[in-house]
Amino acid sequence: MSSPNNPAPQTLRRTLSLITLAWLFGSVWFNATSGTPYTNFAKSLNCSAFEFGLLAAIPYLASLINIPASLLTEATGQRKLLFLLGLYGQRLLWIPIALVPLYMVHLHGVTRSATLTFLFLILIMQLSGAVGGPAWLSWMGDIVPTRAAGRYFAARRVWGTFSAIPSALVAGLLLDRYTNTAPLFTSMSWCAAILIVAALFGIADIATFHWVPEVRRPPQKGIHLLQSMRAPLHDRNFLRFGAYVATITFAISFMGQFVTLYILDMLSSNGNPLTHTNTLTQLMVIVAPSVAQLLVFPIWGRCADRMGKRPLLILAGLGLVPVAVGWCFVTAEHIWLGYVLSALGAAFFAGVEVANLNLVLELSVPGQSPGSGSSGYIAVNSVIVNLAGCLGGISSGLIAQSLQNHHFHIITPFKTFTFYDVLFLLSAVMRLLAIVLFIPFIHESTARPTHEALRFMTGNIYNNLISAAAQPARLLRSTQSKLKRG
Numbered sequence: 001m002s003s004p005n006n007p008a009p010q011t012l013r014r015t016l017s018l019i020t021l022a023w024l025f026g027s028v029w030f031n032a033t034s035g036t037p038y039t040n041f042a043k044s045l046n047c048s049a050f051e052f053g054l055l056a057a058i059p060y061l062a063s064l065i066n067i068p069a070s071l072l073t074e075a076t077g078q079r080k081l082l083f084l085l086g087l088y089g090q091r092l093l094w095i096p097i098a099l100v101p102l103y104m105v106h107l108h109g110v111t112r113s114a115t116l117t118f119l120f121l122i123l124i125m126q127l128s129g130a131v132g133g134p135a136w137l138s139w140m141g142d143i144v145p146t147r148a149a150g151r152y153f154a155a156r157r158v159w160g161t162f163s164a165i166p167s168a169l170v171a172g173l174l175l176d177r178y179t180n181t182a183p184l185f186t187s188m189s190w191c192a193a194i195l196i197v198a199a200l201f202g203i204a205d206i207a208t209f210h211w212v213p214e215v216r217r218p219p220q221k222g223i224h225l226l227q228s229m230r231a232p233l234h235d236r237n238f239l240r241f242g243a244y245v246a247t248i249t250f251a252i253s254f255m256g257q258f259v260t261l262y263i264l265d266m267l268s269s270n271g272n273p274l275t276h277t278n279t280l281t282q283l284m285v286i287v288a289p290s291v292a293q294l295l296v297f298p299i300w301g302r303c304a305d306r307m308g309k310r311p312l313l314i315l316a317g318l319g320l321v322p323v324a325v326g327w328c329f330v331t332a333e334h335i336w337l338g339y340v341l342s343a344l345g346a347a348f349f350a351g352v353e354v355a356n357l358n359l360v361l362e363l364s365v366p367g368q369s370p371g372s373g374s375s376g377y378i379a380v381n382s383v384i385v386n387l388a389g390c391l392g393g394i395s396s397g398l399i400a401q402s403l404q405n406h407h408f409h410i411i412t413p414f415k416t417f418t419f420y421d422v423l424f425l426l427s428a429v430m431r432l433l434a435i436v437l438f439i440p441f442i443h444e445s446t447a448r449p450t451h452e453a454l455r456f457m458t459g460n461i462y463n464n465l466i467s468a469a470a471q472p473a474r475l476l477r478s479t480q481s482k483l484k485r486g
């Protein structure tokens with residue numbers, strides 16, 4: 001006998017397929033609104049270095065309302081409704097984000113009013129999305145079987161790359177073809193058009209969830225509601241885990257928008273063909289990371305389910321440190337290094353994402369630990385991580401603005417070091433501190449030793465490479481066999 005909380009296998013398969021299908025649309029929205037169209041639109045509005053740091057901080061700042069959103073989720077039990085309201089608002093707001101500043105530029109040119117309006121609309125959009133975040137994670141915690149959560153969400157992200165890669169390339173090619181020598185308003189119009197199309201894909205993502213069944217949970221009231229928020233704050237191991245992820249997030253957001261800005265500036269000022277700037281940047285910041293995640297997400301997911309979360313944090317953190325340092329050595333003459341670093345950065349950070357998602361989903365299921373089974377753990381984790389991301393974005397913006405205004409440059413035979421390189425090096429130091437300060441104090445009774453996790457991952461990578469290399473031979477043998485039978 002199946003029930004909403006324990007659906008029949010065929011119902012569960014259909015539900016999981018719908019959630020995956022949704023991300024095929026959502027991946028187009030996510031990548032189009034975080035790549036070169038978004039950065040170029042902000043550059044056209046004359047956003048300062050500090051404001052680019054602020055753009056990196058705003059998503060984290062908005063997510064601080066996860067606590068009241070989580071309280072609302074627990075008090076009403078309406079997880080699906082809150083998710084739909086919040087996320088529809090988030091996706092729909094991208095249309096005025098694209099059109100209102102564009103109209104203001106059309107009337108009065110690029111003014112501070114247009115720039116501030118753009119920043120304000122971005123904040124409102126992110127706040128709307130943050131309202132539905134705890135509801136979605138709590139809802140998914142009851143739908144996706146805990147024992148396979150790592151593998152499922154890794155596979156879901158992999159499927160998203162199949163729509164992310166072509167959409168990123170199309171956006172880059174359109175911008176290169178129609179905006180490089182065009183007037184400012186024309187360039188902004190093309191960026192706005194891409195953002196609006198992305199919004200439509202984002203709306204399709206959320207609309208798909210209408211067919212995902214709601215798993216009802218009774219509303220929490222009084223002491224039970226307060227306990228759902230208090231329990232995570234008394235779970236020391238959870239807080240140590242959150243501190244590690246928060247420090248890594250601080251370091252990642254510290255580079256934030258500045259990686260894309262650095263690539264665009266470097267390609268535009270070092271003799272490279274401007275006609276390929278946007279496409280090359282899209283290849284570097286979206287396509288290369290997407291391909292890397294396509295390869296490693298399933299492996300990280302299996303490792304999380306089999307080896308535990310702690311070894312993922314160690315392996316991923318150690319890999320992220322040299323990636324940040326490596327960006328100091330990316331130049332127009334060594335542009336290939338940017339592709340390698342983008343791919344490696346995405347591959348290693350995927351391990352942190354998988355571990356963090358597995359933890360909060362696990363703790364949102366009743367019986368995992370005292371106080372678990374609520375969105376309280378989700379909300380507290382989100383606040384810790386997003387507060388760190390917000391501070392990282394604002395800090396990097398302040399440092400960049402300060403060094404840029406003082407014309408900070410160090411000329412060497414290799415390259416001229418600027419404020420970008422300072423940000424990259426500081427990010428590397430913070431990534432290292434996350435490992436040194438927190439990993440020794442994180443405990444997970446079921447976790448395997450790190451060297452076993454490393455062997456497990458390298459074995460999986462090796463087997464995948466061997467399988468991929470042998471695929472042409474298998475296809476050839478299969479074709480020959482069919483010809484003989486024919």
